[in-house]
Amino acid sequence: MSEVSSVVRIFDTTLRDGEQAARVNLNTGEKVQIARALERLKVDVIEAGFPIASKGDFEAVSSVAAEVRGPIIAGLARTTEKDIARAGEALSGAARARIHTFIATSPIHMEHKLKKTPAEVLKEVERGVSFARSIVSDVEFSAEDASRSDIDFLVEVFTLAIESGAGTINIPDTVGYAMANEFEEFCRTIIKRVNKPDVIWSVHCHNDLGLGVANSLAAVRAGARQVECTINGLGERAGNASMEEIVMGLRTRRDHFGVDTNIDARRFFKTSKLVSTLTGVPVQPNKAIVGTNAFAHEAGIHQHGMLCNRATYEIMTPESVGTPGTELHLGKHSGRHAFNARIETFGYNLTNEQGEAAFEYFKELCDKKKDVSDGDIEALLLDRVLQLTPEKRYTLKDYAVTVGSGGKPTASITLLHDGNEITEAAVGNGPVDASYKAIAKILPFSPELVEFRIGATSESPDALGEAHIILRCREGETDIKAQGRGTSTDIIEATIRAYIKAVNRLYSVAAAREVTL
Numbered sequence: 001m002s003e004v005s006s007v008v009r010i011f012d013t014t015l016r017d018g019e020q021a022a023r024v025n026l027n028t029g030e031k032v033q034i035a036r037a038l039e040r041l042k043v044d045v046i047e048a049g050f051p052i053a054s055k056g057d058f059e060a061v062s063s064v065a066a067e068v069r070g071p072i073i074a075g076l077a078r079t080t081e082k083d084i085a086r087a088g089e090a091l092s093g094a095a096r097a098r099i100h101t102f103i104a105t106s107p108i109h110m111e112h113k114l115k116k117t118p119a120e121v122l123k124e125v126e127r128g129v130s131f132a133r134s135i136v137s138d139v140e141f142s143a144e145d146a147s148r149s150d151i152d153f154l155v156e157v158f159t160l161a162i163e164s165g166a167g168t169i170n171i172p173d174t175v176g177y178a179m180a181n182e183f184e185e186f187c188r189t190i191i192k193r194v195n196k197p198d199v200i201w202s203v204h205c206h207n208d209l210g211l212g213v214a215n216s217l218a219a220v221r222a223g224a225r226q227v228e229c230t231i232n233g234l235g236e237r238a239g240n241a242s243m244e245e246i247v248m249g250l251r252t253r254r255d256h257f258g259v260d261t262n263i264d265a266r267r268f269f270k271t272s273k274l275v276s277t278l279t280g281v282p283v284q285p286n287k288a289i290v291g292t293n294a295f296a297h298e299a300g301i302h303q304h305g306m307l308c309n310r311a312t313y314e315i316m317t318p319e320s321v322g323t324p325g326t327e328l329h330l331g332k333h334s335g336r337h338a339f340n341a342r343i344e345t346f347g348y349n350l351t352n353e354q355g356e357a358a359f360e361y362f363k364e365l366c367d368k369k370k371d372v373s374d375g376d377i378e379a380l381l382l383d384r385v386l387q388l389t390p391e392k393r394y395t396l397k398d399y400a401v402t403v404g405s406g407g408k409p410t411a412s413i414t415l416l417h418d419g420n421e422i423t424e425a426a427v428g429n430g431p432v433d434a435s436y437k438a439i440a441k442i443l444p445f446s447p448e449l450v451e452f453r454i455g456a457t458s459e460s461p462d463a464l465g466e467a468h469i470i471l472r473c474r475e476g477e478t479d480i481k482a483q484g485r486g487t488s489t490d491i492i493e494a495t496i497r498a499y500i501k502a503v504n505r506l507y508s509v510a511a512a513r514e515v516t517l
Protein backbone atom coordinates (compact mmCIF):
# COMPACT_ATOMS: atom_id res chain seq x y z
CA MET A 1 0.00 0.00 0.00
CA SER A 2 1.33 3.48 -0.91
CA GLU A 3 1.95 5.95 1.87
CA VAL A 4 -1.16 7.92 2.78
CA SER A 5 -0.68 11.68 3.28
CA SER A 6 -0.97 13.03 6.80
CA VAL A 7 -2.77 16.15 5.57
CA VAL A 8 -6.53 16.15 5.23
CA ARG A 9 -7.70 18.72 2.69
CA ILE A 10 -10.61 20.86 3.70
CA PHE A 11 -13.14 21.39 0.92
CA ASP A 12 -15.54 24.08 2.02
CA THR A 13 -19.02 24.03 0.53
CA THR A 14 -20.63 26.79 2.62
CA LEU A 15 -21.26 28.83 -0.53
CA ARG A 16 -22.84 25.92 -2.39
CA ASP A 17 -24.40 23.25 -0.15
CA GLY A 18 -24.55 25.72 2.76
CA GLU A 19 -26.33 28.25 0.62
CA GLN A 20 -28.88 25.58 -0.33
CA ALA A 21 -30.10 25.68 3.29
CA ALA A 22 -33.71 26.76 3.64
CA ARG A 23 -34.15 30.54 3.55
CA VAL A 24 -30.47 31.27 2.94
CA ASN A 25 -29.61 33.35 -0.07
CA LEU A 26 -26.40 35.23 -0.33
CA ASN A 27 -25.65 37.74 -3.04
CA THR A 28 -22.37 37.95 -4.91
CA GLY A 29 -20.83 40.60 -2.63
CA GLU A 30 -21.57 38.50 0.44
CA LYS A 31 -20.24 35.34 -1.18
CA VAL A 32 -16.99 37.11 -2.01
CA GLN A 33 -16.66 38.32 1.59
CA ILE A 34 -17.19 34.77 2.86
CA ALA A 35 -14.77 33.37 0.28
CA ARG A 36 -12.10 35.82 1.45
CA ALA A 37 -12.68 34.75 5.05
CA LEU A 38 -12.34 31.10 3.96
CA GLU A 39 -9.10 31.97 2.20
CA ARG A 40 -7.78 33.49 5.42
CA LEU A 41 -8.87 30.37 7.24
CA LYS A 42 -6.65 28.51 4.74
CA VAL A 43 -9.18 26.08 3.36
CA ASP A 44 -7.82 24.05 0.45
CA VAL A 45 -10.88 24.20 -1.80
CA ILE A 46 -13.84 26.60 -1.94
CA GLU A 47 -16.91 25.29 -3.73
CA ALA A 48 -18.29 28.66 -4.81
CA GLY A 49 -21.60 27.55 -6.29
CA PHE A 50 -23.53 25.65 -8.93
CA PRO A 51 -23.11 27.86 -12.01
CA ILE A 52 -25.93 26.37 -14.10
CA ALA A 53 -28.44 26.88 -11.26
CA SER A 54 -29.05 30.60 -11.87
CA LYS A 55 -27.54 33.76 -13.25
CA GLY A 56 -26.74 34.77 -9.65
CA ASP A 57 -24.86 31.54 -8.98
CA PHE A 58 -22.89 31.92 -12.19
CA GLU A 59 -21.96 35.49 -11.33
CA ALA A 60 -20.93 34.54 -7.78
CA VAL A 61 -18.68 31.67 -8.94
CA SER A 62 -17.06 33.95 -11.56
CA SER A 63 -16.44 36.70 -8.98
CA VAL A 64 -14.98 34.34 -6.39
CA ALA A 65 -12.83 32.73 -9.11
CA ALA A 66 -11.54 36.13 -10.21
CA GLU A 67 -10.94 37.59 -6.76
CA VAL A 68 -9.83 34.79 -4.46
CA ARG A 69 -6.44 33.42 -5.41
CA GLY A 70 -5.23 31.10 -2.63
CA PRO A 71 -7.53 28.06 -2.53
CA ILE A 72 -8.71 25.97 -5.47
CA ILE A 73 -12.11 27.30 -6.63
CA ALA A 74 -14.64 24.61 -7.51
CA GLY A 75 -17.92 24.84 -9.40
CA LEU A 76 -20.54 22.11 -9.23
CA ALA A 77 -22.04 20.52 -12.36
CA ARG A 78 -24.18 17.51 -13.18
CA THR A 79 -22.62 15.26 -15.82
CA THR A 80 -24.42 17.00 -18.69
CA GLU A 81 -22.40 18.93 -21.24
CA LYS A 82 -24.41 22.10 -20.61
CA ASP A 83 -23.73 22.06 -16.85
CA ILE A 84 -20.05 21.31 -17.25
CA ALA A 85 -19.49 23.94 -19.95
CA ARG A 86 -21.22 26.56 -17.79
CA ALA A 87 -19.07 25.61 -14.77
CA GLY A 88 -15.94 25.85 -16.95
CA GLU A 89 -17.01 29.29 -18.15
CA ALA A 90 -17.68 30.54 -14.59
CA LEU A 91 -14.28 29.26 -13.44
CA SER A 92 -12.30 30.65 -16.38
CA GLY A 93 -10.79 33.47 -14.28
CA ALA A 94 -9.59 31.18 -11.48
CA ALA A 95 -5.91 30.69 -10.73
CA ARG A 96 -6.71 27.06 -9.85
CA ALA A 97 -10.07 25.78 -11.06
CA ARG A 98 -11.84 22.54 -10.29
CA ILE A 99 -14.96 21.16 -11.94
CA HIS A 100 -16.92 19.03 -9.50
CA THR A 101 -19.26 16.79 -11.44
CA PHE A 102 -21.75 14.35 -9.96
CA ILE A 103 -24.45 11.83 -10.71
CA ALA A 104 -26.56 9.66 -8.42
CA THR A 105 -25.70 5.97 -8.13
CA SER A 106 -28.21 4.54 -5.65
CA PRO A 107 -31.04 2.34 -6.99
CA ILE A 108 -33.71 4.73 -5.65
CA HIS A 109 -32.14 7.81 -7.28
CA MET A 110 -31.33 6.08 -10.57
CA GLU A 111 -34.80 4.64 -10.95
CA HIS A 112 -37.02 7.42 -9.61
CA LYS A 113 -35.06 10.62 -10.12
CA LEU A 114 -32.74 10.03 -13.07
CA LYS A 115 -34.85 7.33 -14.75
CA LYS A 116 -31.64 5.78 -15.98
CA THR A 117 -30.25 2.26 -15.87
CA PRO A 118 -26.88 1.60 -14.20
CA ALA A 119 -25.36 1.15 -17.67
CA GLU A 120 -26.63 4.58 -18.71
CA VAL A 121 -25.23 6.12 -15.54
CA LEU A 122 -21.83 4.59 -16.30
CA LYS A 123 -21.94 6.19 -19.77
CA GLU A 124 -22.77 9.56 -18.19
CA VAL A 125 -19.83 9.24 -15.79
CA GLU A 126 -17.39 8.55 -18.61
CA ARG A 127 -18.75 11.30 -20.86
CA GLY A 128 -19.07 13.90 -18.09
CA VAL A 129 -15.68 13.38 -16.48
CA SER A 130 -13.87 13.24 -19.85
CA PHE A 131 -15.59 16.42 -20.99
CA ALA A 132 -14.73 18.19 -17.72
CA ARG A 133 -11.10 17.09 -18.15
CA SER A 134 -11.06 18.65 -21.61
CA ILE A 135 -11.77 22.00 -19.89
CA VAL A 136 -9.74 21.85 -16.66
CA SER A 137 -7.01 19.59 -15.36
CA ASP A 138 -8.56 19.26 -11.89
CA VAL A 139 -11.78 17.24 -11.89
CA GLU A 140 -13.65 15.82 -8.92
CA PHE A 141 -16.35 13.20 -9.31
CA SER A 142 -19.10 12.50 -6.75
CA ALA A 143 -21.50 9.56 -6.65
CA GLU A 144 -24.58 11.15 -5.14
CA ASP A 145 -26.24 8.98 -2.47
CA ALA A 146 -23.16 6.74 -2.46
CA SER A 147 -23.89 5.41 1.03
CA ARG A 148 -27.14 3.82 -0.23
CA SER A 149 -25.55 2.53 -3.46
CA ASP A 150 -24.49 -1.00 -4.29
CA ILE A 151 -20.80 -1.28 -3.43
CA ASP A 152 -19.89 -3.37 -6.51
CA PHE A 153 -21.53 -0.80 -8.75
CA LEU A 154 -19.74 2.05 -6.94
CA VAL A 155 -16.37 0.37 -7.44
CA GLU A 156 -17.15 0.18 -11.17
CA VAL A 157 -18.32 3.82 -11.28
CA PHE A 158 -15.30 5.16 -9.41
CA THR A 159 -12.82 3.12 -11.44
CA LEU A 160 -14.33 4.50 -14.63
CA ALA A 161 -14.34 8.08 -13.29
CA ILE A 162 -10.64 7.81 -12.44
CA GLU A 163 -9.81 6.28 -15.82
CA SER A 164 -11.74 9.14 -17.45
CA GLY A 165 -9.58 11.70 -15.65
CA ALA A 166 -10.98 12.46 -12.17
CA GLY A 167 -8.24 13.13 -9.60
CA THR A 168 -10.55 13.38 -6.58
CA ILE A 169 -13.33 10.91 -5.85
CA ASN A 170 -16.03 11.84 -3.40
CA ILE A 171 -18.19 9.39 -1.43
CA PRO A 172 -21.22 11.35 -0.20
CA ASP A 173 -23.60 10.32 2.51
CA THR A 174 -26.17 12.52 0.81
CA VAL A 175 -29.10 11.81 3.10
CA GLY A 176 -27.16 11.39 6.35
CA TYR A 177 -28.08 7.70 6.56
CA ALA A 178 -24.75 6.10 7.41
CA MET A 179 -23.55 4.93 10.81
CA ALA A 180 -19.95 5.76 11.62
CA ASN A 181 -18.57 2.22 11.95
CA GLU A 182 -20.28 0.96 8.78
CA PHE A 183 -19.31 4.09 6.81
CA GLU A 184 -15.68 3.62 7.84
CA GLU A 185 -15.78 0.04 6.61
CA PHE A 186 -17.64 1.05 3.44
CA CYS A 187 -15.01 3.70 2.55
CA ARG A 188 -12.12 1.41 3.45
CA THR A 189 -13.47 -1.35 1.20
CA ILE A 190 -14.05 0.99 -1.73
CA ILE A 191 -10.58 2.55 -1.44
CA LYS A 192 -8.99 -0.89 -1.28
CA ARG A 193 -10.97 -2.38 -4.15
CA VAL A 194 -10.56 0.58 -6.51
CA ASN A 195 -6.87 0.58 -5.62
CA LYS A 196 -5.70 3.79 -7.31
CA PRO A 197 -2.99 5.17 -5.05
CA ASP A 198 -2.80 8.61 -6.70
CA VAL A 199 -6.43 9.46 -6.24
CA ILE A 200 -7.58 11.68 -3.39
CA TRP A 201 -10.54 10.13 -1.59
CA SER A 202 -13.09 12.54 -0.28
CA VAL A 203 -16.26 12.35 1.82
CA HIS A 204 -19.28 14.60 2.07
CA CYS A 205 -21.61 13.83 4.96
CA HIS A 206 -25.00 15.28 5.78
CA ASN A 207 -26.33 15.57 9.27
CA ASP A 208 -29.86 14.11 9.18
CA LEU A 209 -29.12 11.81 12.13
CA GLY A 210 -26.65 14.23 13.72
CA LEU A 211 -23.72 12.08 12.51
CA GLY A 212 -22.17 14.26 9.79
CA VAL A 213 -18.99 14.95 11.75
CA ALA A 214 -18.70 11.43 13.20
CA ASN A 215 -19.04 9.89 9.73
CA SER A 216 -16.50 12.30 8.23
CA LEU A 217 -13.97 11.46 10.95
CA ALA A 218 -14.64 7.74 10.49
CA ALA A 219 -13.90 8.12 6.78
CA VAL A 220 -10.60 9.82 7.58
CA ARG A 221 -9.67 6.72 9.57
CA ALA A 222 -10.45 4.70 6.46
CA GLY A 223 -8.12 6.79 4.29
CA ALA A 224 -10.16 9.81 3.10
CA ARG A 225 -7.85 12.78 2.63
CA GLN A 226 -10.40 15.38 1.69
CA VAL A 227 -13.43 16.28 3.78
CA GLU A 228 -16.31 18.36 2.45
CA CYS A 229 -17.92 20.52 5.10
CA THR A 230 -19.38 23.91 5.91
CA ILE A 231 -18.94 26.64 8.47
CA ASN A 232 -21.45 26.22 11.32
CA GLY A 233 -22.62 22.99 9.65
CA LEU A 234 -24.89 25.05 7.41
CA GLY A 235 -26.54 23.10 4.60
CA GLU A 236 -29.51 21.28 3.11
CA ARG A 237 -32.08 20.04 5.70
CA ALA A 238 -30.20 19.28 8.95
CA GLY A 239 -27.02 20.61 7.35
CA ASN A 240 -23.59 19.37 6.35
CA ALA A 241 -20.75 18.24 8.59
CA SER A 242 -19.37 21.24 10.44
CA MET A 243 -15.85 22.26 9.46
CA GLU A 244 -14.86 23.61 12.85
CA GLU A 245 -15.84 20.37 14.58
CA ILE A 246 -14.00 18.16 12.07
CA VAL A 247 -10.82 20.24 12.15
CA MET A 248 -10.74 20.47 15.93
CA GLY A 249 -11.57 16.77 16.23
CA LEU A 250 -8.58 15.87 14.08
CA ARG A 251 -6.32 18.38 15.84
CA THR A 252 -7.34 17.69 19.41
CA ARG A 253 -7.15 13.92 18.85
CA ARG A 254 -4.07 13.85 16.64
CA ASP A 255 -2.93 10.97 18.83
CA HIS A 256 -5.93 9.02 17.49
CA PHE A 257 -6.03 10.08 13.83
CA GLY A 258 -2.37 10.86 13.11
CA VAL A 259 -3.36 13.57 10.60
CA ASP A 260 -4.00 17.31 10.56
CA THR A 261 -5.28 20.04 8.24
CA ASN A 262 -3.82 23.32 6.97
CA ILE A 263 -6.56 25.33 8.70
CA ASP A 264 -5.77 28.39 10.83
CA ALA A 265 -8.26 27.47 13.56
CA ARG A 266 -7.80 30.80 15.35
CA ARG A 267 -10.07 32.27 12.69
CA PHE A 268 -13.01 29.93 13.41
CA PHE A 269 -14.99 32.16 15.74
CA LYS A 270 -14.82 35.20 13.47
CA THR A 271 -15.60 33.18 10.34
CA SER A 272 -18.53 31.52 12.08
CA LYS A 273 -19.85 34.93 13.13
CA LEU A 274 -19.47 36.32 9.62
CA VAL A 275 -21.36 33.40 8.07
CA SER A 276 -24.08 33.62 10.69
CA THR A 277 -24.47 37.36 10.22
CA LEU A 278 -24.56 37.28 6.44
CA THR A 279 -26.87 34.28 6.18
CA GLY A 280 -29.10 35.33 9.09
CA VAL A 281 -28.83 31.80 10.53
CA PRO A 282 -27.96 32.05 14.25
CA VAL A 283 -25.42 29.76 15.91
CA GLN A 284 -26.90 27.86 18.86
CA PRO A 285 -25.14 28.88 22.10
CA ASN A 286 -24.10 25.29 22.91
CA LYS A 287 -22.72 24.62 19.41
CA ALA A 288 -19.34 22.87 19.72
CA ILE A 289 -16.27 25.07 19.07
CA VAL A 290 -18.03 28.31 18.03
CA GLY A 291 -21.12 28.55 20.27
CA THR A 292 -21.02 31.40 22.77
CA ASN A 293 -21.21 28.82 25.59
CA ALA A 294 -18.62 26.45 24.13
CA PHE A 295 -16.07 27.56 26.72
CA ALA A 296 -18.39 28.82 29.46
CA HIS A 297 -18.09 27.04 32.81
CA GLU A 298 -21.03 27.50 35.15
CA ALA A 299 -20.97 24.71 37.74
CA GLY A 300 -19.04 25.54 40.91
CA ILE A 301 -17.02 22.30 40.75
CA HIS A 302 -16.04 23.06 37.18
CA GLN A 303 -15.08 26.63 38.00
CA HIS A 304 -12.95 25.40 40.88
CA GLY A 305 -11.23 22.89 38.58
CA MET A 306 -10.63 25.56 35.97
CA LEU A 307 -9.01 27.84 38.53
CA CYS A 308 -6.62 25.03 39.52
CA ASN A 309 -5.82 24.01 35.98
CA ARG A 310 -7.79 24.87 32.81
CA ALA A 311 -7.10 21.42 31.36
CA THR A 312 -9.38 19.88 33.99
CA TYR A 313 -12.42 20.90 31.93
CA GLU A 314 -11.01 22.23 28.64
CA ILE A 315 -9.68 19.87 25.98
CA MET A 316 -8.68 22.79 23.77
CA THR A 317 -8.19 26.45 24.58
CA PRO A 318 -10.69 29.12 23.55
CA GLU A 319 -7.75 31.05 22.06
CA SER A 320 -6.99 28.15 19.70
CA VAL A 321 -10.35 28.72 17.95
CA GLY A 322 -10.39 32.50 18.29
CA THR A 323 -13.12 32.80 20.92
CA PRO A 324 -13.08 36.40 22.13
CA GLY A 325 -11.82 36.42 25.68
CA THR A 326 -11.36 39.68 27.45
CA GLU A 327 -12.21 41.70 24.41
CA LEU A 328 -11.04 45.29 24.67
CA HIS A 329 -13.79 47.68 23.72
CA LEU A 330 -12.98 50.75 21.68
CA GLY A 331 -14.29 54.19 22.58
CA LYS A 332 -14.08 57.82 21.59
CA HIS A 333 -10.43 58.06 22.60
CA SER A 334 -9.47 55.21 20.31
CA GLY A 335 -7.48 56.38 17.33
CA ARG A 336 -7.57 55.34 13.71
CA HIS A 337 -4.70 52.94 14.25
CA ALA A 338 -6.49 50.93 16.96
CA PHE A 339 -9.68 50.98 14.90
CA ASN A 340 -7.95 49.74 11.73
CA ALA A 341 -6.12 47.06 13.70
CA ARG A 342 -9.46 45.83 15.09
CA ILE A 343 -11.26 45.65 11.74
CA GLU A 344 -8.25 43.90 10.26
CA THR A 345 -8.99 40.99 12.61
CA PHE A 346 -12.54 40.59 11.26
CA GLY A 347 -11.42 39.42 7.86
CA TYR A 348 -13.35 41.91 5.73
CA ASN A 349 -11.62 43.53 2.82
CA LEU A 350 -12.14 47.29 2.79
CA THR A 351 -11.08 49.85 0.20
CA ASN A 352 -9.47 53.09 1.45
CA GLU A 353 -12.76 54.97 1.09
CA GLN A 354 -14.62 52.25 2.97
CA GLY A 355 -11.97 52.43 5.71
CA GLU A 356 -12.48 56.22 5.94
CA ALA A 357 -16.27 55.89 6.00
CA ALA A 358 -16.06 53.18 8.66
CA PHE A 359 -13.96 55.40 10.90
CA GLU A 360 -16.41 58.30 10.48
CA TYR A 361 -19.38 56.06 11.45
CA PHE A 362 -17.36 54.71 14.36
CA LYS A 363 -16.79 58.22 15.70
CA GLU A 364 -20.51 59.00 15.31
CA LEU A 365 -21.30 55.85 17.25
CA CYS A 366 -18.84 56.83 20.00
CA ASP A 367 -20.87 60.00 20.51
CA LYS A 368 -23.92 57.85 21.18
CA LYS A 369 -22.39 55.14 23.37
CA LYS A 370 -19.33 54.89 25.59
CA ASP A 371 -17.98 51.44 24.74
CA VAL A 372 -18.01 50.14 21.20
CA SER A 373 -17.74 46.35 21.05
CA ASP A 374 -16.55 44.13 18.19
CA GLY A 375 -20.19 43.25 17.54
CA ASP A 376 -21.03 46.96 17.19
CA ILE A 377 -18.15 47.56 14.78
CA GLU A 378 -19.03 44.54 12.71
CA ALA A 379 -22.65 45.68 12.55
CA LEU A 380 -21.54 49.11 11.45
CA LEU A 381 -19.34 47.64 8.70
CA LEU A 382 -22.08 45.40 7.41
CA ASP A 383 -24.92 47.87 7.62
CA ARG A 384 -23.34 51.15 6.71
CA VAL A 385 -20.05 50.60 4.92
CA LEU A 386 -19.95 47.40 2.87
CA GLN A 387 -22.48 47.82 0.12
CA LEU A 388 -23.31 44.16 0.03
CA THR A 389 -26.77 44.60 -1.41
CA PRO A 390 -25.81 45.41 -4.98
CA GLU A 391 -28.54 47.88 -5.72
CA LYS A 392 -30.27 49.97 -3.09
CA ARG A 393 -33.73 50.45 -4.50
CA TYR A 394 -34.99 52.08 -1.32
CA THR A 395 -33.13 53.90 1.43
CA LEU A 396 -34.40 55.25 4.69
CA LYS A 397 -34.57 59.05 4.78
CA ASP A 398 -36.60 59.65 7.93
CA TYR A 399 -38.91 58.01 10.39
CA ALA A 400 -41.13 59.12 13.24
CA VAL A 401 -42.95 56.67 15.46
CA THR A 402 -45.39 57.53 18.20
CA VAL A 403 -46.31 55.08 20.95
CA GLY A 404 -47.96 55.51 24.30
CA SER A 405 -50.73 54.16 26.48
CA GLY A 406 -53.21 56.72 25.11
CA GLY A 407 -53.66 55.82 21.42
CA LYS A 408 -52.73 53.47 18.62
CA PRO A 409 -49.06 53.38 17.63
CA THR A 410 -48.45 55.37 14.45
CA ALA A 411 -45.48 55.59 12.11
CA SER A 412 -44.51 57.98 9.37
CA ILE A 413 -41.74 56.76 7.10
CA THR A 414 -39.89 58.59 4.33
CA LEU A 415 -37.94 56.52 1.83
CA LEU A 416 -35.77 57.59 -1.09
CA HIS A 417 -36.48 55.84 -4.35
CA ASP A 418 -34.92 56.85 -7.68
CA GLY A 419 -34.01 60.21 -6.18
CA ASN A 420 -37.59 60.87 -5.02
CA GLU A 421 -38.78 61.16 -1.45
CA ILE A 422 -41.90 59.17 -0.68
CA THR A 423 -43.66 59.48 2.68
CA GLU A 424 -46.42 57.26 4.01
CA ALA A 425 -48.01 56.90 7.44
CA ALA A 426 -49.90 54.05 9.08
CA VAL A 427 -51.27 52.90 12.39
CA GLY A 428 -50.54 49.44 13.70
CA ASN A 429 -50.87 47.25 16.74
CA GLY A 430 -47.32 48.14 17.75
CA PRO A 431 -44.56 50.50 16.57
CA VAL A 432 -42.96 47.88 14.32
CA ASP A 433 -46.27 46.87 12.79
CA ALA A 434 -47.12 50.53 12.12
CA SER A 435 -43.70 51.13 10.51
CA TYR A 436 -43.95 48.04 8.30
CA LYS A 437 -47.46 48.98 7.20
CA ALA A 438 -46.24 52.45 6.25
CA ILE A 439 -43.34 51.03 4.20
CA ALA A 440 -45.61 48.48 2.53
CA LYS A 441 -47.81 51.37 1.31
CA ILE A 442 -44.77 52.75 -0.55
CA LEU A 443 -43.85 49.48 -2.28
CA PRO A 444 -45.32 48.25 -5.57
CA PHE A 445 -45.81 44.77 -4.06
CA SER A 446 -46.93 43.42 -0.70
CA PRO A 447 -44.24 41.45 1.11
CA GLU A 448 -45.24 38.95 3.76
CA LEU A 449 -43.26 38.95 7.01
CA VAL A 450 -42.26 35.33 7.69
CA GLU A 451 -39.64 35.72 10.40
CA PHE A 452 -38.83 38.44 12.90
CA ARG A 453 -36.08 38.45 15.53
CA ILE A 454 -34.63 41.21 17.61
CA GLY A 455 -31.55 41.14 19.79
CA ALA A 456 -28.35 43.01 20.48
CA THR A 457 -24.90 43.10 18.91
CA SER A 458 -23.21 42.11 22.17
CA GLU A 459 -24.01 41.32 25.78
CA SER A 460 -23.05 44.76 27.07
CA PRO A 461 -25.96 46.86 28.43
CA ASP A 462 -25.45 49.60 25.83
CA ALA A 463 -25.09 47.26 22.84
CA LEU A 464 -26.67 48.22 19.53
CA GLY A 465 -30.15 46.87 18.87
CA GLU A 466 -30.18 44.29 16.08
CA ALA A 467 -33.11 43.06 13.99
CA HIS A 468 -33.29 40.12 11.56
CA ILE A 469 -36.28 39.58 9.38
CA ILE A 470 -37.29 37.42 6.44
CA LEU A 471 -39.74 38.67 3.84
CA ARG A 472 -41.53 36.60 1.27
CA CYS A 473 -42.91 37.84 -2.02
CA ARG A 474 -45.53 35.79 -3.81
CA GLU A 475 -46.61 37.43 -7.01
CA GLY A 476 -47.93 35.26 -9.83
CA GLU A 477 -45.26 32.66 -10.62
CA THR A 478 -42.76 34.31 -8.33
CA ASP A 479 -42.21 33.00 -4.81
CA ILE A 480 -39.02 34.30 -3.26
CA LYS A 481 -37.72 35.00 0.22
CA ALA A 482 -35.02 37.34 1.40
CA GLN A 483 -33.52 38.26 4.71
CA GLY A 484 -32.57 41.64 6.05
CA ARG A 485 -30.61 42.76 9.07
CA GLY A 486 -30.53 46.17 10.65
CA THR A 487 -28.74 47.70 13.61
CA SER A 488 -29.09 50.96 15.45
CA THR A 489 -28.93 52.46 18.91
CA ASP A 490 -32.74 52.62 18.50
CA ILE A 491 -34.33 49.18 18.13
CA ILE A 492 -37.27 50.53 16.10
CA GLU A 493 -34.86 52.05 13.59
CA ALA A 494 -33.04 48.68 13.47
CA THR A 495 -36.29 46.91 12.55
CA ILE A 496 -37.07 49.50 9.86
CA ARG A 497 -33.58 49.16 8.38
CA ALA A 498 -33.88 45.36 8.41
CA TYR A 499 -37.17 45.59 6.51
CA ILE A 500 -35.74 47.91 3.86
CA LYS A 501 -32.69 45.67 3.45
CA ALA A 502 -34.93 42.66 2.93
CA VAL A 503 -36.97 44.58 0.34
CA ASN A 504 -33.80 45.55 -1.56
CA ARG A 505 -32.60 41.99 -1.36
CA LEU A 506 -35.91 40.69 -2.72
CA TYR A 507 -35.14 42.74 -5.81
CA SER A 508 -31.64 41.30 -6.14
CA VAL A 509 -32.88 37.72 -5.60
CA ALA A 510 -35.52 38.35 -8.26
CA ALA A 511 -32.90 39.70 -10.67
CA ALA A 512 -30.62 36.68 -10.05
CA ARG A 513 -33.58 34.40 -10.82
CA GLU A 514 -34.49 36.52 -13.82
CA VAL A 515 -37.96 37.41 -12.58
CA THR A 516 -39.45 40.87 -12.09
CA LEU A 517 -41.24 42.11 -9.02
Ligand code: KIV
Nearest residue numbers: 102142144145172174
Ligand atom coordinates in the same frame (compact mmCIF):
# COMPACT_ATOMS: atom_id res chain seq x y z
O1 KIV B 1 -25.00 15.71 -0.80
C1 KIV B 1 -24.53 15.45 -1.91
O2 KIV B 1 -24.50 14.32 -2.38
C2 KIV B 1 -23.99 16.57 -2.68
C3 KIV B 1 -23.25 16.22 -3.92
C4 KIV B 1 -23.55 17.15 -5.02
C5 KIV B 1 -21.79 16.13 -3.62
O3 KIV B 1 -24.10 17.71 -2.27
Ligand code: ZN
Nearest residue numbers: 017174204206
Ligand atom coordinates in the same frame (compact mmCIF):
# COMPACT_ATOMS: atom_id res chain seq x y z
ZN1 ZN C 1 -24.54 17.71 -0.08
